[in-house]
Amino acid sequence: MVIGGGFGGLRVARRLARRRDVEVTLIDRANHHLFQPLLYQVSTGILAGGQIAPPLRDLFVGRENVRVLLAEVESIDVEARTISAESASDIVLPYDTLVLAAGAGDSYFGHDEWERDAPGMKSLDDAYRIRTRILNAFEQAEALGPGAERDAYLTFVIVGAGPTGVELAGQLAYLSRHTLAGHYRSIRSEDARIVLLDAAPSVLPSFRERLRRKATTELERVGIELVMATTATGVGPHGIDTTGPEGVGRIESHTVLWAAGVAASPLAAQLAQATGASLDRAGRIAVAPDLTLPGHPEIFALGDTIALDDIPGVAQAALQEGHYVANVIARRLDQKQPPAPFHYRDKGSMAIVGRSWAVADVRGFQVAGRVAWVIWAVVHIAFLVGWQSRFEIIRRWFWEFLTEHRNERLISAVSLLPDELARSELESWRRRISDR
Amino acid sequence: MVIGGGFGGLRVARRLARRRDVEVTLIDRANHHLFQPLLYQVSTGILAGGQIAPPLRDLFVGRENVRVLLAEVESIDVEARTISAESASDIVLPYDTLVLAAGAGDSYFGHDEWERDAPGMKSLDDAYRIRTRILNAFEQAEALGPGAERDAYLTFVIVGAGPTGVELAGQLAYLSRHTLAGHYRSIRSEDARIVLLDAAPSVLPSFRERLRRKATTELERVGIELVMATTATGVGPHGIDTTGPEGVGRIESHTVLWAAGVAASPLAAQLAQATGASLDRAGRIAVAPDLTLPGHPEIFALGDTIALDDIPGVAQAALQEGHYVANVIARRLDQKQPPAPFHYRDKGSMAIVGRSWAVADVRGFQVAGRVAWVIWAVVHIAFLVGWQSRFEIIRRWFWEFLTEHRNERLISAVSLLPDELARSELESWRRRISDR
Numbered sequence: 063m064v065i066g067g068g069f070g071g072l073r074v075a076r077r078l079a080r081r082r083d084v085e086v087t088l089i090d091r092a093n094h095h096l097f098q099p100l101l102y103q104v105s106t107g108i109l110a111g112g113q114i115a116p117p118l119r120d121l122f123v124g125r126e127n128v129r130v131l132l133a134e135v136e137s138i139d140v141e142a143r144t145i146s147a148e149s150a151s152d153i154v155l156p157y158d159t160l161v162l163a164a165g166a167g168d169s170y171f172g173h174d175e176w177e178r179d180a181p182g183m184k185s186l187d188d189a190y191r192i193r194t195r196i197l198n199a200f201e202q203a204e205a206l207g208p209g210a211e212r213d214a215y216l217t218f219v220i221v222g223a224g225p226t227g228v229e230l231a232g233q234l235a236y237l238s239r240h241t242l243a244g245h246y247r248s249i250r251s252e253d254a255r256i257v258l259l260d261a262a263p264s265v266l267p268s269f270r271e272r273l274r275r276k277a278t279t280e281l282e283r284v285g286i287e288l289v290m291a292t293t294a295t296g297v298g299p300h301g302i303d304t305t306g307p308e309g310v311g312r313i314e315s316h317t318v319l320w321a322a323g324v325a326a327s328p329l330a331a332q333l334a335q336a337t338g339a340s341l342d343r344a345g346r347i348a349v350a351p352d353l354t355l356p357g358h359p360e361i362f363a364l365g366d367t368i369a370l371d372d373i374p375g376v377a378q379a380a381l382q383e384g385h386y387v388a389n390v391i392a393r394r395l396d397q398k399q400p401p402a403p404f405h406y407r408d409k410g411s412m413a414i415v416g417r418s419w420a421v422a423d424v425r426g427f428q429v430a431g432r433v434a435w436v437i438w439a440v441v442h443i444a445f446l447v448g449w450q451s452r453f454e455i456i457r458r459w460f461w462e463f464l465t466e467h468r469n470e471r472l473i474s475a476v477s478l479l480p481d482e483l484a485r486s487e488l489e490s491w492r493r494r495i496s497d498r
Numbered sequence: 499m500v501i502g503g504g505f506g507g508l509r510v511a512r513r514l515a516r517r518r519d520v521e522v523t524l525i526d527r528a529n530h531h532l533f534q535p536l537l538y539q540v541s542t543g544i545l546a547g548g549q550i551a552p553p554l555r556d557l558f559v560g561r562e563n564v565r566v567l568l569a570e571v572e573s574i575d576v577e578a579r580t581i582s583a584e585s586a587s588d589i590v591l592p593y594d595t596l597v598l599a600a601g602a603g604d605s606y607f608g609h610d611e612w613e614r615d616a617p618g619m620k621s622l623d624d625a626y627r628i629r630t631r632i633l634n635a636f637e638q639a640e641a642l643g644p645g646a647e648r649d650a651y652l653t654f655v656i657v658g659a660g661p662t663g664v665e666l667a668g669q670l671a672y673l674s675r676h677t678l679a680g681h682y683r684s685i686r687s688e689d690a691r692i693v694l695l696d697a698a699p700s701v702l703p704s705f706r707e708r709l710r711r712k713a714t715t716e717l718e719r720v721g722i723e724l725v726m727a728t729t730a731t732g733v734g735p736h737g738i739d740t741t742g743p744e745g746v747g748r749i750e751s752h753t754v755l756w757a758a759g760v761a762a763s764p765l766a767a768q769l770a771q772a773t774g775a776s777l778d779r780a781g782r783i784a785v786a787p788d789l790t791l792p793g794h795p796e797i798f799a800l801g802d803t804i805a806l807d808d809i810p811g812v813a814q815a816a817l818q819e820g821h822y823v824a825n826v827i828a829r830r831l832d833q834k835q836p837p838a839p840f841h842y843r844d845k846g847s848m849a850i851v852g853r854s855w856a857v858a859d860v861r862g863f864q865v866a867g868r869v870a871w872v873i874w875a876v877v878h879i880a881f882l883v884g885w886q887s888r889f890e891i892i893r894r895w896f897w898e899f900l901t902e903h904r905n906e907r908l909i910s911a912v913s914l915l916p917d918e919l920a921r922s923e924l925e926s927w928r929r930r931i932s933d934r
Contacts, residue, residue, distance in 0.1 A: 093637060093909040110546030112906035119681040120903070129683045132637040132909065150638035150651065187910050201529060201568035202586035215586065245555040247565045299930045316931055451905065454890070467556070469887065470548035473529040473568065474623050477913070494735045495752055 063145065063157035064088045065135050065329065067095050067118045069377045070365035071163030073384025074391075079125045083395060086127060087155065089147060091134040093117055096186060099377060099442055100455070102226065104189040106196070106233035107241070107468035108458060111186045113451045121447065135164070135329060140336045140358060151496060159360050161387055162347075164327035166366035166375065168320055169344065176297035180221060180318040183230070190477040192319055196234065197473050199317045200254075204246045210314065216254045217315040219302050221294050222322030223260035224268065225413040228277065230321060231258045232416040235284045240417075240466045257313055259289040259304065260322075266413055266421070268374065273421040276430040280415050294322070324375060330367040337361070342369045351403030353387055362387045373406045377445070382406060412438045418463070499581065499593035500524045501571050501765065503531050503554045505813045506801035507599030509820025510827075515561045519831060522563060523591065525583060527570040529553055532622060533882055535813060536891070538662065540625040542632070542669040543677070543904035544894060547622045549887045557883065571600070571765060576772045576794060587932065595796050597823055598783075600763035602802035602811065604756055605780065612733035616657060616754040619666070626913040628755055632670065633909050635753045636690075640682045646750065652690045653751040655738050657730050658758030659696035660704065661849035664713065666757060667694045668852040671720045676853075676902045693749055695725045695740065696758075702849055702857070704810065709857040712866040716851050730758075760811060766803040773797070778805045787839030789823055798823045809842045813881070818842060848874045854899070 064071045067090040075088045094115035103109045122128040133149035144156050168182030181191050196218070203215035218234055220227045234256050242251035258265065258281065264274045265281060265288060281288060292306030301314040326345040334341040337355045340348045346369035347355070353368070355361045364387055365380035373379045386404045393400060410424035414435065422434040429437065439459070446452050462468060500507045503526040511524045530551035539545045558564040569585035580592050604618030617627050632654070639651035654670055656663045670692050678687035694701065694717065700710045701717060701724060717724060728742030737750040762781040770777040773791045776784045782805035783791070789804070791797045800823055801816035809815050822840045829836060846860035848870065856870040865873065875895070882888050898904060 093633065093907070107548075110548055110906065111908050112543075112546055115908055116905070117907045119678075123680045126683070131641055132634075133641055149641040150647070151642060153641060186908060187913075190910075197529065198568075205567055205569055205585040205589060206587060211586070242555075244559045245553075247562070299927075454893075457890075469552070470546065471529070471553045472547050472551055472622060474626075477623075491735075 064161045066163035068165045070380030070384040074161050074388045077388035079128045087129045089131045093132050101189050102229045105192040107471040110470050116447050162363040163365050164329050166324040166326045169323035169325035179299050180297045180320040182320040194473050194477045203249045214314040214316050219257045219315045219318045221259050223258050223265040227321035229414050231286050236417045241468050257287045261293045263291045277415050277421050326367045500597045502599035504601045506816035506820040510597050510824045513824035515564045523565045525567045529568050537625050538665040541628040543907040546906050552883050598799040599801050600765050602760040602762045605759035605761035615735050616733045616756040618756040630909050630913045639685045650750040650752050655693045655751045655754045657695050659694050659701040663757035665850050667722050672853045677904050693723045697729045699727045713851050713857050762803045
């Protein structure tokens with residue numbers, strides 16, 4: 063039983079699928095695997111959702127021993143070895159071995175009420191929401207006369223200057239300065255103010271000094287305001303309150319986007335309580351070196367749900383962990399010795415900063431600029447699932463490169479709705495169907 | 499001032515845009531033109547929304563005399579010659595000449611409460627909603643055990659057997675019999691029951707006898723149940739009540755889709771009241787032969803908002819009317835004689851029935867099958883806006899033809915939400931921003 067079809071969970075399921083003596087159930091609340099590293103390109107109108115999100119079922123056609131279920135796991139009973147999940151009806155499923163790969167959501171550091179005015183970017187719905195907010199802000203500004211209200215629509219604040227925040231800011235700058243240039247009559251989209259804010263003293267804090275400095279220069283060159291060493295103290299529909307080295311501040315903006323922190327799936331906390339494992343501040347569970355939970359060799363956890371050494375919460379870590387977990391399970395079935403403890407091999411890190419401009423740190427080899435961007439593009443295309451998507455994405459990048467044109471620029475009223483509303487409505491819809 | 503960026507309104511705006519002595523404002527509640535004839539391909543996972551919906555602004559870059567506004571027109575004051583619209587704030591805009599091209603929505607024949615359980619397909623949000631409902635139904639069925647509940651998830655009812663209903667039914671049949679085959683473990687998607695229902699005695703009532711008969715045979719061949727001469731008398735979350743030649747009936751289904759009737763934009767009724775023009779049952783306004791309103795030569799109406807002779811509510815009629823209206827306006831400005839009254843030239847009609855199977859009636863020349871499908875495909879590609887989209891759509895069709903694979907199969911909780919909720923939430927969001 064694998065909970066979560068992200069990088070880690072999918073890797074476990076795909077590797078175990080090859081064995082006829084294993085029955086795999088892959089359960090996810092979305093019907094697709096999401097290639098998160100390109101999600102920001104959906105938010106900014108370059109790619110369509112389907113291009114980075116193959117349906118999970120497609121990946122297991124012909125694998126009769128794999129069952130994919132669309133359902134939200136509510137709880138895990140480690141004594142009875144069952145999980146309870148919600149879909150059309152409540153279901154309870156038994157497991158022999160459990161792999162928790164449920165990932166992480168956004169963390170608002172105790173201020174969940176900010177989510178409504180500062181949406182994060184974890185799912186496709188999130189990406190559509192951000193896309194609609196960004197494009198809608200320009201539209202609203204166009205309809206208004208000059209003044210503070212219009213300025214607030216033309217001000218975009220991105221909280222969090224890690225790779226996601228930097229990518230979003232860079233794409234937003236390009237969108238406003240190039241793609242949308244000449245589209246409006248009463249505003250100039252080029253004049254949009256884009257603010258990137260972080261509590262850390264520099265952008266891309268996980269990168270080394272030299273690349274951080276280069277990224278800073280590039281971000282400033284394309285006209286992004288960097289507000290570092292500054293914390294958000296309040297977020298509302300009109301803007302954000304901050305406190306930083308220059309004291310208390312405020313930025314008036316109707317579009318605040320959140321890329322600041324992650325919190326592991328609440329299932330991690332549930333498992334920690336049930337098994338006595340410890341939990342860190344981000345809600346991640348401490349696992350043994352073989353990625354199992356203490357006293358429960360039948361339960362594995364991986365990816366963004368775990369805290370192990372200083373392994374970062376990136377796709378390559380989840381992939382390696384998934385590979386390892388599948389290996390442990392396979393060796394158990396073959397009654398072989400367990401493998402050596404999990405060892406993370408850092409293959410380097412990359413972040414895209416502007417259009418065809420990236421920083422990459424590959425085994426100590428530091429590159430910034432076009433070359434890094436090419437490395438970035440090759441690596442991301444290679445890790446994508448599905449040839450059709452690869453082909454289309456390359457074509458779209460090429461087209462966008464030539465024409466600055468972006469096709470996927472839909473404003474959808476529905477996608478503006480907050481997730482909480484979607485969930486409560488979904489709940490009531492299910493109740494209507496099950497009440498007879 | 500043009501209200502609506504559909505086929506008719508866009509044609510007026512594009513033709514007038516060439517004249518430097520005209521200031522055009524194009525106002526629409528969506529930020530994109532929608533190529534409605536391919537909308538059903540978004541609903542059924544073949545195309546991405548952006549591929550059939552170019553942003554309206556893109557079409558007027560460099561045309562400084564055209565202003566595009568994203569706003570919903572609330573009312574028209576024909577005496578003061580102003581319109582009131584709602585966007586970030588309430589705006590009032592004056593006009594010299596007004597073109598009402600606001601199109602039509604779904605008509606539930608006095609039962610608007612059915613909309614929630616039987617969504618129609620007019621906008622991209624609608625298409626995503628239908629896509630999510632269809633795919634979600636298969637997922638819920640997979641999670642359930644055998645029984646009536648599961649059967650209701652595997653039963654799809656399409657109300658209305660005009661071109662839209664027939665297209666949807668055909669694609670749904672193909673999706674379940676081919677694209678999704680082998681994807682599930684506890685159900686066979688091939689067994690899905692697809693019911694096409696209409697009050698008329700035959701499918702495609704606007705087509706001639708011979709093509710209707712051929713279409714009927716093809717629909718039955720791919721396993722669609724045709725329930726003709728039957729009216730919906732009730733729609734709820736569990737199914738639909740009907741009355742037909744065999745008396746009262748009921749079909750248990752969690753997925754009822756509406757393709758039965760259209761109602762003109764409420765702005766048509768407003769204009770009718772203000773000008774004394776008459777209104778037909780579908781809420782369409784009666785216009786003079788030059789497409790103006792009685793006593794108001796400065797107000798034109800066209801497309802799905804008008805009733806004139808027996809001109810059908812199709813894209814080619816709206817395009818011809820848009821062309822004509824732009825011509826009348828241009829001749830007035832040039833102080834030339836008005837042109838002859840509008841004359842509709844029927845270039846034929848087509849409907850796609852199955853995968854690569856269509857019926858076409860082109861100037862008396864009747865074709866059914868593959869050849870008609872090729873004609874259909876060529877005509878639709880030719881009328882699409884944008885080379886990039888043409889290229890991508892041809893490629894996707896080709897790919898789908900070879901592999902039966904469909905990429906755009908995302909289930910999104912947010913897109914399940916009904917439009918009314920989206921609108922009320924949008925309203926409250928705007929209020930939050932404007933309340934200070």
